[in-house]
Amino acid sequence: MEKFTTLTGIAAPMPLVNIDTDMIIPKQFLKTIKRSGLGKNLFDEMRFTQDGKEIPDFVLNQPAYRKAEILVAGDNFGCGSSREHAPWALLDFGIRCVISTSFADIFFSNCFKNGILPIVLPQEAVDHLMDDARKGANARITVDLESQTVTASDGQTYGFNVDPFKKHCLLNGLDDIGLTMEKADSIEKFEKTLAQSRPWV
């Protein structure tokens, strides 16, 4: 997994609430057995017409946001299905950070596994960053994971919370499985007890 330390980039505003994973990556693109190449279908049904033409109004089709690396989004971003294709598609497009007032649980956790930082901020902060994002390519937002801050183009800075373990993994690009395997003894011990206490499992 790629490390995430700091990021200064263009942020695309997506004020819609309840953006679900079916919108982020519609199911017809889940038929892949790979993780890569999904960026071209990110937000497919919002981004393209049925015959594959770009919908000019859609934010990521506007010249200012084609290279966006951050999304500022409405409440409850990523709700719906557990498909990890959603963060894969965001990442493949180039999005490394999503900022919202709230996220759906599974999506939130899937982001961290793929080097994407989801940031929860209070409504006023999201509103301010949303306005900033609306300014287009001239307004760059800076995210610093180490110091846990987001800075708008006018210098206004907001602190955010992040789980220390997840922060550590993201900063260092660590793979969860490798870390867990270091605890194989605990798992083995647990399995031995389990065989006694609940043998039907």
Added chain:
Amino acid sequence: MSGPKTIYDKIWDAHVAHEDADGTCLLYIDRHLVHEVTSPQAFEGLRMTGRKVRAPEKTIAVPDHNVPTTPGRDKHIDNEESRIQVEALDKNARDFGINYYPVSDIRQGIVHIVGPEQGWTLPGMTVVCGDSHTATHGAFGALAHGIGTSEVEHVLATQTLIQKKSKNMKVEITGKLRPGVTAKDITLSVIGATGTAGGTGYVIEYCGEAIRDLSMEGRMTVCNMAIEGGARAGLIAPDEKTFAYVMGRPHAPKGAQWEAALSWWKTLYTDEGAHFDKVVVLKGEDIAPVVTWGTSPEDVLPITGVVPAASDFRGGKVEAAQRSLDYMGLTPGQKLSDIKIDTVFIGSCTNGRIEDLRAAAAILKGKKIKEGMRAMVVPGSGLVRAQAEEEGLAQIFIDAGFEWRLAGCSMCLAMNPDQLSPGERCAATSNRNFEGRQGRGGRTHLMSPAMAAAAAVTGHLTDVREMM
């Protein structure tokens, strides 16, 4: 922790294999369910790193999401990408030695229906699957939730998940349900009351008389949609109904182990005075048969209601509601029961079980679907299908004009050929009415099987109570 515990606390405590100082735990996973869409990249990950499946005997795979539901699929699947995914699952199941129900097996079906049916899902277990509707298994008093593909790989390799404990939420449904009101109406009404983010960060325990009165099938319907309310999981304390359902299933414990299991299962209830971080109470008698009007499961109203206006909402929801109205092609003030329907879909892990088919067939008996209507029943598993045929339900559906399909997810998410066309309006018993969920441009109204059957007969959204 000491003091009174919730059932969630009890199951959690029984599965912590390791705890870090900051509360991050390795939670041991008792059952890992796998399907073809969210697993290929996980198995590929194992191959690339030379890792094995740690507990193949606790891992169960079944193709369901994009299998066709028409005959001949065990010989050939036309869609190449779907075929590759199903073949990949065949191969992964074989190579890694996990339990497998291929499409040719009568026990094949939707993963959340197969698990309980085969007795893999048992009270007090931790159950995960790369699918958000894993919450279904919570009906057995199991801690069950969806995971992403990286976590699928993590569970395959280590039989654990890295987790932090969620908060406890109690959803109590008091009293009795009125006639015509079902488990689906309960679960939709709860989401209507709490919103799709109302459960975020929580594990819900559903309780109260109306929940106790539900069959196991109904309880699965309720827990299935916990995720639609944002919750990590939903569960219901096991009781005699649970034990009766589980007993004798192929993978349920037998003999002395059954007795031992039973005595532990009987301790799985929330202690008097246990703490809940959030409590929601609905009166059973206040719940009406409901339908959704919009493109979020929280857009739910009694069938007697009218389509709302965007200005009825506040904040970001105003824009979302307007978008929903446009997408759904509805006019504010229009009576819900005037909305015409093109298609009816009965099935999915929410409502694809035998009891759901019985409820729909009871409405359809001796009737015909409205002319020009497309209607299909997709049983949740091959065994549900066989039972429905034996009970004569299949014939009722066929006589009414329904298509009688093979088991799978089908038009719940339309990854197989069962899809809506743009603008086509569907009365569906599934769980998501998102834009494009049942096919690009398709319009979905969620409801109970009986309500969907009623709509099939009249051709518009219908209050099932008028047909009872």
